[in-house]
Amino acid sequence: MEQDKIVITGVGVIAPNGIGKENFWEALRRGKNGIKPITIFDTAPYKAKLAGEIYDFDPAAVLGPKGLRDIDRATKLLCSSAKLALDDANLVVNDSNTDKIGVCTGTTLSSLGNLTEFNRQVIKDGPLFTDVGLFPGTVINAASSHVSIRFNIQGFNSTISNGFTSSLDALKYAADFIKFGKADVILLCGVESLNLTSFCGLLKIGFLAGINGPEISCPFDRRRNGMVIGEGAAVLILESETHAKKRNANIYCEVKSATNRFSLGQSTEKKISTTDIRKCMHAAITAAGVLENEIDFISANANSTNDQDKTEALAIKETFNDTCRNIPVSSIKSMVGETYSASGALQLAAAIGNITNNFINPILNFEKSDIECSLDFVSNAARQVKLNTVLVNNFGPEGNCASAVISRYK
Numbered sequence: 001m002e003q004d005k006i007v008i009t010g011v012g013v014i015a016p017n018g019i020g021k022e023n024f025w026e027a028l029r030r031g032k033n034g035i036k037p038i039t040i041f042d043t044a045p046y047k048a049k050l051a052g053e054i055y056d057f058d059p060a061a062v063l064g065p066k067g068l069r070d071i072d073r074a075t076k077l078l079c080s081s082a083k084l085a086l087d088d089a090n091l092v093v094n095d096s097n098t099d100k101i102g103v104c105t106g107t108t109l110s111s112l113g114n115l116t117e118f119n120r121q122v123i124k125d126g127p128l129f130t131d132v133g134l135f136p137g138t139v140i141n142a143a144s145s146h147v148s149i150r151f152n153i154q155g156f157n158s159t160i161s162n163g164f165t166s167s168l169d170a171l172k173y174a175a176d177f178i179k180f181g182k183a184d185v186i187l188l189c190g191v192e193s194l195n196l197t198s199f200c201g202l203l204k205i206g207f208l209a210g211i212n213g214p215e216i217s218c219p220f221d222r223r224r225n226g227m228v229i230g231e232g233a234a235v236l237i238l239e240s241e242t243h244a245k246k247r248n249a250n251i252y253c254e255v256k257s258a259t260n261r262f263s264l265g266q267s268t269e270k271k272i273s274t275t276d277i278r279k280c281m282h283a284a285i286t287a288a289g290v291l292e293n294e295i296d297f298i299s300a301n302a303n304s305t306n307d308q309d310k311t312e313a314l315a316i317k318e319t320f321n322d323t324c325r326n327i328p329v330s331s332i333k334s335m336v337g338e339t340y341s342a343s344g345a346l347q348l349a350a351a352i353g354n355i356t357n358n359f360i361n362p363i364l365n366f367e368k369s370d371i372e373c374s375l376d377f378v379s380n381a382a383r384q385v386k387l388n389t390v391l392v393n394n395f396g397p398e399g400n401c402a403s404a405v406i407s408r409y410k
Contacts (some may be wrong), residue, residue, distance in 0.1 A: 004301040006175050007409060010089025010237030010247040012081040013349045016052035016230055016336045016359040020084060025353030027335070028361035029382045034336050035146035035217055035228050037335075041196040048203055048210040051194055052230025052337030065151070074110030074193035075143040077233040082147045082187055085235040089249060091185065093151050102155035102182075104174040105144035105189040106166030113195030114138050128212065143191055147235075155183055162398030164301070166190065166232075167344025168404050172258035174238055184243040188347025191233040198340075202229060204331040209304060218365035219331040220303035220309050220373045227303040230337025234345035236352075240313060252352050256389070257289035263399040272308070276401050277315035281391065284403035285319075293323045294389055295405075297360055301393040302331040303338040304312045313373040313394065328385070330378040344394045351390040355408050358386050 011021040016034025018024035034052045043049040059068055059076040062083050067375045114137035121130040134140055141159035148157045160170040167190035174186040202208050205239030209215045263276035283354055317324050332350050340347055359382045367381035388408045395401040
């Protein structure tokens with residue numbers, strides 16, 4: 001019996017360079033930079049001062065004014081993206097389908113802001129004088145839970161907190177749920193919000209640009225010296241093809257595969273091996289049932305860090321051999337920053353736009369790559385080309401690797 005396809009029928013995006021899928025896709029096509037001076041907290045004491053911050057975000061414009069007072073920024077971002085995705089998919093949640101709809105969210109750093117502020121108040125003022133409204137937002141699954149609460153979704157709700165690869169790991173988890181018949185529809189989510197705690201942590205361990213060079217996000221460029229942090233949320237509506245057709249849904253793309261693996265013994269060196277990235281990409285391509293030369297575009301993990309960009313470029317060369325010369329490579333992180341656990345969801349949302357509108361977004365700030373990083377980089381201006389199959393990569397220095405393949409729906 002042929003396996004039912006898993007398809008994407010709705011897209012909701014809140015990103016530093018565009019709110020809503022059409023604005024986001026057009027911003028990517030035009031090369032609109034969403035990296036700006038940070039306003040959410042004071043950066044005067046620090047060398048790094050830029051981020052992919054969402055300046056013009058008004059959750060009330062999307063969700064209405066009710067129920068927003070006691071929820072944090074990450075929850076507002078995610079619920080707004082979920083509303084946009086549900087509307088885009090023309091999916092109405094009701095008593096007849098709510099038990100077969102689930103939510104799966106990738107996030108890691110978003111609750112740190114609330115947790116830090118809650119602890120600060122407890123230490124300074126004592127437990128009796130602490131703002132109790134902060135407490136529900138101190139747990140990692142708060143944002144995901146609010147999606148189910150707000151939209152009356154009564155199927156499963158899971159949060160995948162796995163660092164840089166969380167969103168693609170959530171994609172695999174969600175796809176398996178649909179494949180095994182445990183859900184008809186899943187909201188695949190990724191979210192991170194800017195907060196001083198995570199900013200200082202990444203600064204302290206030397207991951208941010210501006211510490212040892214110019215503060216610029218320039219993936220694969222020889223001037224790269226660290227990431228510029230970002231925030232954002234993306235929600236994709238995943239369905240079985242049968243369910244989508246039954247309700248006459250518009251289908252954007254098919255999820256062909258999602259794979260992950262872990263690289264042992266690398267985290268202390270803040271490095272990851274080309275072997276593990278290569279194996280992860282190869283597994284995703286094999287599971288998708290396509291050949292290496294059928295990959296039309298690679299949405300790279302590249303976040304402007306020295307070792308990671310180089311390692312990914314070498315892994316692409318090892319995976320595709322001579323074919324790599326003919327496969328365009330780009331990264332959205334030059335425009336939105338490193339959005340950590342949200343990056344996979346944002347890259348998937350971008351890839352859907354790439355396939356739907358036949359373009360590849362450029363890498364901004366790209367001048368010249370290292371010899372080791374030499375690939376067909378799409379730099380500084382978008383490339384118009386028909387795309388059928390896209391490979392999306394995420395990995396982190398702690399050892400996690402994840403890759404996914406999505407394709408034009410046929």
